[in-house]
Amino acid sequence: MEGRPTQNESDAAGSNYMHGLAIDAVIFGFHDNQLKVLLMQYKKSDIFALPGGFIHKEENLDDAAHRVVSERTGLKDIYLEQFYVFGDATRSDPSPMRTIMLANGIAPGNHHWLLQRFISVGYYALVDFTKVTPMPDRIFDGCNWYALADIPPLMQDHAQIIKKALASLRANLDNKLVAFNLMPEEFTMNDLQILYETILDKKLLRPAFQRKILSLGILERIAKKWTGGAHKAPYLYRFK
């Protein structure tokens, strides 16, 4: 979203950043058979927002997106996809930002750049939930996973942004081989099927799914097997 100067943020009134442009990141993880996204919370208030940030004056847009996601997750290699630009003139509501600035000792004139209109570039990230350490920034003190089913009310058009990100993810699922970024290193065919079913929100038939995935030739079957229930042990797979 807009409204989260990180690092050398409020300094020099933001002269380091491009004005009027922001990045919003929809960071997807998969845990407990649920798709989740990382959300920021402002001091136990009901102000929730997507992780976001600004673009340094000499920084590539993609690099800025990587930086934003990296700072919130602690990850280095991140699967990122730019999916849409949100540019309605009325989408930026300055009031939460004003609250935040005041609380941080910045007395904003009404023409402060952070209170102006922002156009925001949406990126979604697919990460291995088990590898992430959610990290708040200096404005938002909460940074936590929320299942898509129980997302709290969000700032501005951030709910819309999540919706559009999910739609893009769905559309890409079959073309690009994207889902594996949401899995841990080793997983069973059933784990993967549940992930697909969760993203697509529909049941898939087991034999067809297995045949399709294996025919892609991108999985490596690990000799070792799983242990657990009262039944045949499934193979583990790894993405190659």
Next chain:
Amino acid sequence: MEGRPTQNESDAAGSNYMHGLAIDAVIFGFHDNQLKVLLMQYKKSDIFALPGGFIHKEENLDDAAHRVVSERTGLKDIYLEQFYVFGDATRSDPSPMRTIMLANGIAPGNHHWLLQRFISVGYYALVDFTKVTPMPDRIFDGCNWYALADIPPLMQDHAQIIKKALASLRANLDNKLVAFNLMPEEFTMNDLQILYETILDKKLLRPAFQRKILSLGILERIAKKWTGGAHKAPYLYRFK
């Protein structure tokens, strides 16, 4: 692209526009069995560019894109798709813009906003070639169709932008029912097949193509028939 103030452009040093943000439009048309795009030319020079423009301070991004395409084509209802944002830090080369500004009697300081870095939102438009009247703006005096096969060298990363637009169009061709925007009101099945073949750059088999298109149920067969060659007359179709 960036670098084409239209209308009340250079006035007030561009205070009407958002700075650092531009729109580039790849306007596709279909004529003589070729895909073509509209390009702007600067006073018989070799400076060619995509049609583009800026976003008014209170204007929706999509509205700005419609305005830009409308001004160059004279069309009202335009099929537009936002397909990518180009945000590399080094993509903006200020020198052609400086040339243009000087020639227009604007003496740009080196920090003039038009010479700074721009991030550009790419839109592609699909239009009925026969309905378009290409219209230059006040900076570029040429506005003409160029077949994709013989595009002249373009400013900055505009060649890249066209390439990406075409890739997006191809990807959308089967999902969205997009191709009909490039056809005149009435057309034969063969016309449509040639369009598909041109966009996808591969031959299609006639019976399969006809079956697929008709099964979509979006075409209306017009009773009238075509006249011309020494063979059976094809039906005309209309998009419903």
Next chain:
DNA sequence: TTATTATTGTAACAGTTTATTACAATAATA
């Protein structure tokens, strides 16, 4: 008027892919 020619519309068949059913294999528990 009647062939000839080029293309159209569509049927028929073949081949491939996807969906569904079925069942043996096996890991834990009773």
Next chain:
DNA sequence: TATTATTGTAATAAACTGTTACAATAATAA
């Protein structure tokens, strides 16, 4: 050692796509 739940995959059915074939017809030529 039988039971149970789940896995891996074979077998079959259904749907879809690719290919061949051919009658219909609009203009031209004989």
